[in-house]
Amino acid sequence: MPDPTLNEVIAELSALEDPKARAVNERHGDDHGVNLTKLRALAKSLGPQPDLARQLWKTDDSAARLLALLIARPKQFDRADLDAMLRESRTPKVHDWLVNYIVRKHPNAEDLRLAWIDDPDPVVASAGWALTADRVTKRPQGLDLAALLDVIEARMKDAPDRLQWAMNTGLAHIGIAHPEYRSRAIDIGERLRVLEDYPTPPGCTSPFAPTWIAEMVRRQQG
Structure with missing residues (x-):
């Protein structure tokens, strides 16, 4: 056929x-x-x-x-x-x-990640951050996590929605996957309050980074 x-x-x-x-x-x-x-x-x-x-x-x-x-x-x-x-x-x-x-x-995923993450178009930049969040969890070798937290701390609060969401995902993934940065990730989330009031259906985890981190760590340890 x-x-x-x-x-x-x-x-x-x-x-x-x-x-x-x-x-x-x-x-x-x-x-x-x-x-x-x-x-x-x-x-x-x-x-x-x-x-x-x-x-x-x-x-x-x-x-x-x-x-x-x-x-x-x-x-x-x-x-x-x-x-x-x-x-x-x-x-x-x-x-x-x-x-x-x-x-x-x-x-070319890594090459594109690096090219997109600082793109002046926030939608393009959000793709760079989405790829970065994926690497934070799966292939963190070579990433400067402290520097990523610096950028998130400085820029996430005022970022447009889709870029803010991707940066917040990166923040949460750092806190979940890397215990040595967990306290700082939670602190950044608590001070910036990004997505704190995001409507979350019953049974789902809030995207508010401190809540998200705490819940995922609880599941890992449970």
Whole structure:
């Protein structure tokens, strides 16, 4: 059976459009109406398709781009591709999936982390901080954690939302994964009070760094 064409896949995405899903997604800054569970099922049925992924990305449609990221192979893109794609990512979900599913698995991930973390565009910088938070937990060797805390302490309070969230994640990860910096991380969180009042559903952990750190350490020790 031949692989589906771009138009056929777009038609399938259109058939998945749900006004209720769109309303929920729009509350989070996203502009599509496709249930993500159904989107993942479509991606699974398609399997890896690098050429189709590129075509879907070029449509500039958020649902199509999310599907593209699920059926792409990280190594099909070069560094310049990924930098351009990040700057084209207009919505939070596309941005997050690009960083998590493609950039983190790419051979140039560290190079891009360093290039993005101080970018003047706060959305681009937030990707650099998201990659840094990942390294703090998984591959901290070579990171200057004290210097990262210095930057967080100086800049997080007044950072735009998405950059602030990524920096706060870095702060929490340092406190959770590195006991020698835990007291300082908690102190920074307590003084800056970033995300202290963030609405947190029952049973979920608050993103307020001191609470987040304490809960995760409790689980590790329990």
